[in-house]
Amino acid sequence: MGAAGSLPLIRDAEPGDLPAILRITNDAIENTDALWITTPFTPEQRHQWFEDRVAQGYPVLVAVDPDGVVAGYGSYGSFRSYEGYARTVEHSVYVAPDYQRRGIGRLLLRALIGHAKAAGFHVMVAGITAGNAASVAMHCELGFQDCGTLPQVGRKRGRWLDLLFMTLRLDDIHTVEKDFS
Template identity: 55%
Template sequence: MPAAYTLRAAAPRDADALAAIYNDAVLNGTAIWNETTTDAEGRRAWMEARHARGFPILVAVDAADRVAGYASYGDWRPFEGFRHTVEHSVYVAAEARGAGLGRVLLTALIEEARTAGRHVMVAAIEAGNVASIRLHEKLGFVERGRMPQVGAKFGRWLDLVFLQLVLDAADTPPDARETPASLHG
């Protein structure tokens, strides 16, 4: 981990910082295909919804406890048959990019998913974001599909790349009675 940062669970007091990082991605990039920004209250509501479903939100903070990035995962699809699969997001503040925080956050999130008994983690990345695709591949994700022109932003079509990481070696899914309650949709 970059020496200047530590990881911890996100707290309601982080909502302003999470909104700022999210809004930067909305306004200036294609990591998020939304075109509408949010505010701290919107991020707090998002955090509450994630926590209510048992999903983690990790933040990377500097020595002054300022948030430099965050990561989370949630349902990949909201149907019971997909309860063992999650899709994740990792965002780093513009001023902290290039310090290795994306890798640190994603590595920690993968471990969170394994500990929670998840089976697969999915990444959906804009095809032009080669750095993110390469990071995922270095961490064991495998490209599983490309969908041309499924999104639009900044007046152009966007292509989506799906990558997958199998988190465990289970040959069969756990019996529903043995599955942690947080995995039931």
């Protein structure tokens, strides 16, 4: 990261950020169990995802280091498409490999929590690969509760994966990030 100890700027993503978002996403697909898919996204697919999120009023946030490099991104969208779930969202946060373990994921998630609360959502859901200790710890630190594990519901690289669900009741949050910086 640029200047020692400098925190990244969290801001709304712009179309020019999509190549970096694509690289970060595809790295997660190819090198981790965070995304349970095996085929990297194309630029067109990421562009369509971005356009869909924006059209639906959902945020796509980026963490930008002091040198202007996109270090990570986060977003949330519908948890389920039925109207009974209309006040529940599911989020994702991804950080570029060179920027991991620096608190960037936490900053992005805090900003997403603040955004979702301000938008009037009631619950935020995290679906986490059960063995991802860093993600589980971050979510616990920010108040998410373990709601159970679905064993062996996913498969990647010839292995069965467990899915841990964690939730945060946004109505219980009293202080939130007011802006993204």
